[in-house]
Amino acid sequence: MTVSTDPDAAAEAAASINGSRPRTGRGWLLVVAAIVVGALLGLGVGLLAPRLSTPGDDSVEAGFLRDMSTHHAQAVEMAMIAHAASDNPGxxxxxxxxxxxxxxxxxxxxxxxxxxxxxxxxxxxxxSWMPNSAGSLVNGLMPGMATPEQLTTLRKATGKDLDVQFLTLMRQHHLGGIHMAQEAIDLSGNEDVDWLAGTMVTAQQGEINLIDDLLKKIQSS
Known part of the structure; x- marks a missing residue:
């Protein structure tokens, strides 16, 4: 899967997830705009960040960034599906x-x-950048990633079922992402990559706590 940082491509992907019901109004437009701005900021700051050395094509750093880009792309897709279709403010x-x-x-x-x-x-x-990683792949998918069948089911879901499916899939997705990021921190010697992987771990651990709270509230309602 190729991930584009082109702002037009980012906006198109955010606005046209297959099977999603479009959320209308200012909130939806703000999310799409934020995704485009985020892509541009990431691109700009990433290019300006100083580096003492350049990782090679077979490096841990290159492998992690490529795989995590793909991993993140699926999280963005699932999040946009939920944002478009959920009626739960949380x-x-x-x-x-x-x-x-x-x-x-x-x-x-x-x-x-x-x-x-x-x-x-x-x-x-x-x-392949991670030693002894063969067991981490399930049906060719990286840790925590949803299957095509699960994504299809998510796109068709509504109401409480949609919310539970999204939160459950995203919780598993975050656990897989945290595992990958922690391995990158252990294996990488690049300060930029270590910093970014660390922010991923912190943010996704916090979001898992929020997911758990939301799941309890939704399932008890």
Whole structure:
């Protein structure tokens, strides 16, 4: 999966998730605008960040950024589905936060790959940057990623069922992302990558706590 940091592509992806019911009004437009701005900010800051060395094509850093870009892209997709279709204010707010934060992080990661003169996608299998990673892939998917069937079911869901599906899938997605980011911190010698991976761990651990609270409230209602 190729992830684009082009602002027009980001806006189009955010506004046209297959099967989503479009959320109308100012709130929806603000989320789409925030995703585009986040991508641009990530791109700009990523290109300006100082580096003492340039990771190679087979490096841990390049592999992590490529895989996490793909991982994040699915989180943005699921978040936009929920933001468009949910009637729960807590779910809508969380979905917007996830979409904007992770799209901005995609901007950082893709900008760094370009700055290192590397392709945004690699020729090696997913997770090959991580030692003994074979067991991390399930049906070819990285840790925590939803299957195509789960995404199809999510797009068709409504009401409470949509909220529970989204939160459950995103919780698993975050756990997988945290695992990948922690491994990157342990293996990488690049300060920029360590910093970004650390922010991912902190943010997603906090969002898991919020997800757990939302799930309890929704399931008891």
């Amino acid at each position: 779910v809508v707010t969380l979905a917007a936060d996830i979409a904007t934060t992770q799209q901005a992080q995609i901007g950082y990661m893709q900008a760094w790959l370009r700055g290192w003169k590397l392709s945004p996608t690699g020729s090696k299998p997913a997770m």
